[in-house]
Amino acid sequence: MAEPAANSGQALLFLTDEQLRKGIEAMFFAYRGFTADPDRILGDMEYGRAHHRALHFIHRSPGTTVNNLLSILGVTKQSLNRVLRSLIADDLVSSRVGRQDKRERHLYLTDKGSALERALSDAQRDRMRSAYRAAGPVAVAGFRQVLEAMMDTDMRRQYEALKDRPA
């Protein structure tokens, strides 16, 4: 067990290795569910989960730059570039040269890209909604609290920056 009996030994049972292991396995199985629906939709096309992530965050922050997206997704530019190239080639994403800084490319979803993004996020949201509904508002608050505490500080900053955006 992880905790010494020094801590008045009663309120800390949720920190036992056993409880932590259950949390770890719950994370593993739940994440599979979390990605399953969009993956199913994408499986029929030439795209994958990486494309979904790019579409999601471009949707969230229209006009974002490549560098910005890079730091949110936490991948290398070569990796992102491969994805973006195909999205742009297929007219799901448009890339516009920056007005102030012409080195930057600002990314936007096209109508076609918005449609796919919506289909994917609808599927994912449906599952999330039914999980939320089943668990109830108190559980949901706890869910978010634990997840936020689990992030790296850098990621949490990215997350917080997006969190309370208008829409």
Place this chain on the structure above:
Amino acid sequence: MAEPAANSGQALLFLTDEQLRKGIEAMFFAYRGFTADPDRILGDMEYGRAHHRALHFIHRSPGTTVNNLLSILGVTKQSLNRVLRSLIADDLVSSRVGRQDKRERHLYLTDKGSALERALSDAQRDRMRSAYRAAGPVAVAGFRQVLEAMMDTDMRRQYEALKDRPA
């Protein structure tokens, strides 16, 4: 917004698209943190996340068969086989032909395998523990509830089967 105003319009604010989106993004960023520490350890070796998963579940269910592991991990047997082959070659896992059914291979961790499994799960547990501690027991209960509701039914069965195992 997702919910019609029909539902007495007050207790269901946690089911708005906005709230669901935050949950989705929290899942994304938290999962990165969740895997970051073991990944860092594995990055220095010739192994990856797939090896970690195999070690974890063999540790959990010593003597499990390949087929069993397959259904837990949700990958094809060919994919798992590659991982197992290297783990066996490096003497982290031992594979014994079944006594009753000689088609089956029963999998066990060697001492070396146990040591690596422990190192990886220690790292992951440390992060989980500090997240749990930061969020508190009520939040943790909610966390688990939502995750369980998010799983596919098949996965939930796998999860439940492991959940209350002795050790």
Place this chain on the structure above:
DNA sequence: CTTGGAATGTCAACAAGGCTGACGTATCTT
């Protein structure tokens, strides 16, 4: 007892999507 089907596991080859390294180009900043 034999034979065919089902189940288990292995090997081979391919694709997606990460990674590093190196380089070119345009643009901004000093």
Place this chain on the structure above:
DNA sequence: AAGATACGTCAGCCTTGTTGACATTCCAAG
């Protein structure tokens, strides 16, 4: 004019997913 920054791209590697083909073993029907 020089250096830094933003972006794109080529080449090559690794992990980890996929399908297809095949060997072994078990079991049940004839």
